[in-house]
Amino acid sequence: MKITFSNASLWKYTILGISKILEEVAIKADKDGIRLRAMDPSHVMLIDLFFPSSSFESYEANSEIIGINLENLSDMLKRAKKGDKLEIVTEGNKFQLKFIGKFSRIFTESTVDVPYQELPDINLEFKADIRLSAQIFKDSIEDVEFLGDNIYFIANESKFTILNESEIGKAIVELDKDSGNIISLVCEGEQKSLYGLEYLESLLYSAEVADIVSIQFSSGIPTKITFEFPQGARLVSYIAPREA
Known part of the structure; x- marks a missing residue:
């Protein structure tokens, strides 16, 4: 997978919040986009974060599952500056972030073994x-x-x-x-x-x-x-x- 997103801060804040609830997640990347969908350990909160492929400046992804430690990812994303672009590259068991701004910063971490669970859709009638x-x-x-x-x-x-x-x-x-x-x-x-x-x-x-x-x-x-x-x-x- 190799993708470029124009606003690194969007990833920074959304992942920072999710990391307060979840420790490790499996992210699914396919032709439609990137999805993080998981339930917290106490089964109180279900989170569904989706970036459509059309939201990226460039998007190359086959169907793949990437296991991520969210605390580590959040620590890396905290280094994003206002106006930075974000490039994400995966190869083997490596996950690389690159911030592109006044100068480039590159961070790499190993992926983790987390199964991707196809959680059922929730259908509720809200008043x-x-x-x-x-x-x-x-x-x-x-x-x-x-x-x-x-x-x-x-x-x-x-x-x-x-x-x-x-x-x-x-x-x-x-x-x-x-x-x-x-x-x-x-x-x-x-x-x-x-x-x-x-x-x-x-x-x-x-x-x-x-x-x-x-x-x-x-x-x-x-x-x-x-x-x-x-x-x-x-x-x-x-x-x-x-x-x-």
Whole structure:
């Protein structure tokens, strides 16, 4: 495999967030693009990161599976500078990153033996569907995260609320449909569900490089959170609810 991507920072932030949840993954590269799809060890969060082949400046890949230690990959990607391009080359059991900018930096690591699992598609019916800027979502989670380890998503036809409460008190962010902070909001009745903060926090890295995030949920079922990136890539995550 040999590929070139115009924005190394996009890889930097998405992989950094995923590395907070997963240690090792198998990445699949084929004619359609590059996919990282895996479940965290506790089976609370499913992550599906996809870069279509059309999002790359150059793309050469046959069907191959590449096992990667995400902590090591994240450490290498942290060296990306603003404006850098990213070149990835695999040969045998070697995985090479090259940052192309004012000067070139090359990092190489050995691949790891991780099987690629074809996880089934998740089909859920969501009664709440909210689209907003990724930065507003990031700011909202950060505004309430100090108070406890779980966060409520609450929605009705006119408002999306993010709530954190504990014995200490409550922290609430309210985003009204007509305030200009929400791109779109569709909701049947009132929906309320509780999710683990650590999983939501891992997604906030992607908000640094995403334009739009969509949040879909219903009371008592997993939430689907989708980040849309400028190059046509996307990160889809499902997070199982916790009991209130």
